[in-house]
Amino acid sequence: MQLYNSLSRAVEPFAPADGHTVRMYTCGPTVYNPAHIGNFRTFLFEDLLRRTLRLAGWKVEQVMNLTDVDDKIITRASQQGRTIREVTEPVTAVFHADRAHLRIEDAEHYPKATDYIPQMIALVERLVARGVAYKADDGSVYFAIGKFPAYGRLSRLDTREIKAGARVAQDDYAKENAQDFALWKAARPEDEASGAAWDSPWGRGRPGWHLECSAMAMDLLGETIDLHAGGVDLVFPHHEDEIAQSEAATGKPFARFWCHGEFLQVDGAKMAKRVGNVTNVADLRTQGVSGAALRHFVFSTHYRKQINLSGEALEGSLAAVRRVADFAARLATETGGTPELAVAAREAEAGARAALFDDLNAPEAMATLFSFITVANRELDRRGGDAAALAEARRVFGVIDGVLDIVPEAAGADDVLAAWVEERLAARAAARKARDFSRADAIRREIEARGVALEDTPQGTRWKPGA
Ligand code: AMP
Ligand code: ZN
Numbered sequence: 001m002q003l004y005n006s007l008s009r010a011v012e013p014f015a016p017a018d019g020h021t022v023r024m025y026t027c028g029p030t031v032y033n034p035a036h037i038g039n040f041r042t043f044l045f046e047d048l049l050r051r052t053l054r055l056a057g058w059k060v061e062q063v064m065n066l067t068d069v070d071d072k073i074i075t076r077a078s079q080q081g082r083t084i085r086e087v088t089e090p091v092t093a094v095f096h097a098d099r100a101h102l103r104i105e106d107a108e109h110y111p112k113a114t115d116y117i118p119q120m121i122a123l124v125e126r127l128v129a130r131g132v133a134y135k136a137d138d139g140s141v142y143f144a145i146g147k148f149p150a151y152g153r154l155s156r157l158d159t160r161e162i163k164a165g166a167r168v169a170q171d172d173y174a175k176e177n178a179q180d181f182a183l184w185k186a187a188r189p190e191d192e193a194s195g196a197a198w199d200s201p202w203g204r205g206r207p208g209w210h211l212e213c214s215a216m217a218m219d220l221l222g223e224t225i226d227l228h229a230g231g232v233d234l235v236f237p238h239h240e241d242e243i244a245q246s247e248a249a250t251g252k253p254f255a256r257f258w259c260h261g262e263f264l265q266v267d268g269a270k271m272a273k274r275v276g277n278v279t280n281v282a283d284l285r286t287q288g289v290s291g292a293a294l295r296h297f298v299f300s301t302h303y304r305k306q307i308n309l310s311g312e313a314l315e316g317s318l319a320a321v322r323r324v325a326d327f328a329a330r331l332a333t334e335t336g337g338t339p340e341l342a343v344a345a346r347e348a349e350a351g352a353r354a355a356l357f358d359d360l361n362a363p364e365a366m367a368t369l370f371s372f373i374t375v376a377n378r379e380l381d382r383r384g385g386d387a388a389a390l391a392e393a394r395r396v397f398g399v400i401d402g403v404l405d406i407v408p409e410a411a412g413a414d415d416v417l418a419a420w421v422e423e424r425l426a427a428r429a430a431a432r433k434a435r436d437f438s439r440a441d442a443i444r445r446e447i448e449a450r451g452v453a454l455e456d457t458p459q460g461t462r463w464k465p466g467a
Contacts, residue, residue, distance in 0.1 A: 001056045001357045003227075004304060006235065006258040007154060011359050014257060016226045021059040024050070025217040025255070026107070027230040027238065028064040031091040032073045036278035037294065037309070038264040038271030040102055042231040044295060045261035045303040045360075047104040049229065051403040052356045062107040063220050066092055068114050069196050070209045071171045077194035084196045085114075098281035102291040103405045109220050113212040117198050120207045120215040124183045124200075126249040135202050139186030142167050143241070145178065148248045152178065154258060155236035171209035175236050182208045183245065210241035214254070218246060228255035232262055233270075261303045271309065279309065292324075292408035293317040299362035299404055320370070321408045327373045328407045330380060331394050338384030341376055345389075345396040348372035352400045362404065369400050421452055425461055 003014040016022040026046045029035045035043075043064075050060045067073075068088040077084045092112075113120075124141055127133035132147040145151040146165075152158070157178055166179040173181075187197035187204040197204045207215075217225060223246070230239065239258060246254035263270045266277040284294060296317040301307040348368050355364035376393055401407055424447050431440040447454060447463070455462045 001053070002359050003257055003259060004359050006260050012257075014227075016058055017224070017256065021061055022050075022053050022227060023221040023225045024053075024060065024062050024227040024229065025213070025221060025225055026062060026064045026228075027213055027234055028066050028110070029095055030067040030070055030072060031088040031095060032070075032076045033273060034091060034094045034280050034282070035098060036271055036273065036280055037284065038278065039231075040098070040104075040281065040294075041264040041298050041307065042261045043099065043104050044102060044298045046229050047102075048299060048303070048360055048362055048403065049227075049259065050105060050107075051405075052360055055353065055399070055403055056357060060108075061221065063109040063111060063217060064107040065213060065216050066095075066110055066112045067209060067212060068092070068112045069206055069212075070113075074191060074194050074196050074206075077196070078190040082194070084194050088112075101281055101285070102294060111216045111220060113207065113216070116212065116216050116219060117207065119219045120211050121184070121198075121200050123211065123215045123218075123245065123249055124202075127183065127245065130248060132248045133183055136167060138169070139203060140169065140182050140205065141184040141202050142180040143183050143244055143248070144180050145244065146180075148244050150247065151244050152240065154243055155240050157236070157240070173237055178237070181210065181237065181241055183211050184208065210238055211245060213238070214242045214245040214249075217242075217254075218250070223250045223252050223254070225255050227257040227259060229259040229261070232260045235260060262306045264298075265306050265308050268308070287314075289314055289318065290321065290408040292321045292406045295404065296321050296324075296366070296406045299366055299406075302363055303360055321406050323373065324369075324401070324406055325408050327377065328397065328401075330377070331390070331397055334380050334390055336383070336385035336387050337376075337389035337393055338379045338382050338386055339389055341379040341384070341386070342389035342392040344372055344375040344379065345393045349396045349399055352403075356403060365400065366404060366406075369397075369404070372396070372400075421447060421450075421463055421465075425463070429461075 001014045002011050004011045026043075029039055046062075046064075050062055053060050066088075069084055073084050073087055077087045080087065124133060127143065128135075128141065133141055133143050135141050155175065157175065167182070168177050168179045169182045169185065173179075184200060184202055184205050185191075185208060186202070187206060191197045191206055192204070196206050198206060217228070228239070228242075243254050265271060269275055269277060271278055293314065294317070297313055298307065300317070348371070351368040352365040355361040355368060424443055428440050428443040428447075431437075431443065444454060452463050452465050
């Protein structure tokens with residue numbers, strides 16, 4: 001298995017430090033707004049990563065935190081006269097439902113930042129004791145980047161840019177402001193009013209965003225983790241600051257691998273709330289775009305390349321996953337194959353594994369799957385009767401789809417229903433033509449019993465499901 005490591009800027013061989021379990025931390029959503037599909041592109045990349053790591057034979061222990069206290073959440077809560085918890089709880093529920101729709105596997109842990117305040121305070125105490133953090137006259141505690149020589153290694157910050165003594169209090173800031181950053185922020189009236197203030201050795205206050213991830217990652221996974229992932233926009237300052245806080249406290253490397261996924265764009269601009277170009281999972285559902293189709297769309301581009309969202313591309317993915325669904329249905333109902341089918345299956349498995357283990361080349365794994373579908377359909381047409389070959393084809397399809405997960409389940413079920421209704425309607429038409437009206441009525445009742453509504457029009461019988 002090879003992965004691109006943002007620390008070295010090179011593709012390197014990857015294995016978990018203990019040879020068994022990959023300990024990985026993935027920065028999760030800030031739960032003040034439902035995540036948009038740009039955010040979900042990153043979470044899908046991480047889903048691809050965890051499924052590929054398991055395909056490689058390792059166990060995965062993944063943490064995805066929920067940022068439930070930060071600048072944006074407090075601003076939102078203050079505007080609405082609510083507590084941060086009242087803002088974050090419903091959004092967290094939406095996040096898990098959207099995640100399920102996109103078939104993003106459950107991580108092993110979803111810690112909420114507000115449940116880790118004691119660990120965060122303990123980490124700041126360690127940093128103060130080591131002389132790399134200090135309480136400033138504004139009552140907040142800052143990390144002194146000048147005291148940590150490795151600062152800027154991940155983002156290749158030119159150390160001459162570092163402004164000694166200058167401080168930045170907000171959670172997110174630009175590279176030009178590489179300054180001492182806030183670990184613990186003194187409470188303001190709006191923090192108290194929204195339930196975002198806790199007691200600490202430095203007085204009432206709340207954690208900075210970066211501190212949250214360091215504390216939760218080390219508490220749940222240990223002081224050196226195998227892999228840390230997120231979107232590219234997190235490299236600076238978020239991940240740079242996570243490294244500084246963690247390594248300055250422990251003296252050990254914080255993460256062995258740093259993996260970053262590229263942006264989902266719309267007309268050349270990053271999909272982002274403040275740009276006003278976001279699409280949510282709820283929007284996709286109304287447009288009839290299944291989770292499987294979005295997965296196909298996202299995995300058709302390598303995770304380190306930008307993707308542009310377009311209606312045409314989504315249409316293409318909808319058609320592609322229908323083809324996969326037809327193939328899955330065919331594999332389930334056929335009774336045998338040919339020896340060539342088994343050969344093609346084994347080649348497809350080898351090709352897909354090689355692609356995925358080569359820095360998660362999902363587009364190539366997908367291409368391998370579609371070539372296999374073409375060959376397999378041709379071989380199945382030959383009606384070879386070789387049950388072992390068919391079993392091999394099913395197994396390999398399961399292996400590849402076990403990572404990509406692009407069979408549209410609901411659409412599959414709908415297709416089966418549609419085929420059945422069409423067949424029954426044809427039987428009913430034949431009965432009517434033969435003037436066997438009691439049989440025609442019996443068929444009508446049979447169809448309606450499945451919740452399908454029928455309407456006879458001069459143009460023929462129309463039907464719709466879900467009545
Ligand atoms: P946030 O909730 O803003 O902390 O973001 C959650 C995750 O989504 C982070 O890993 C971000 O890097 C990622 N992200 C934000 N916008 C995009 C985008 N347009 N495309 C891909 N990933 C994104
Ligand atoms: Zn983080």
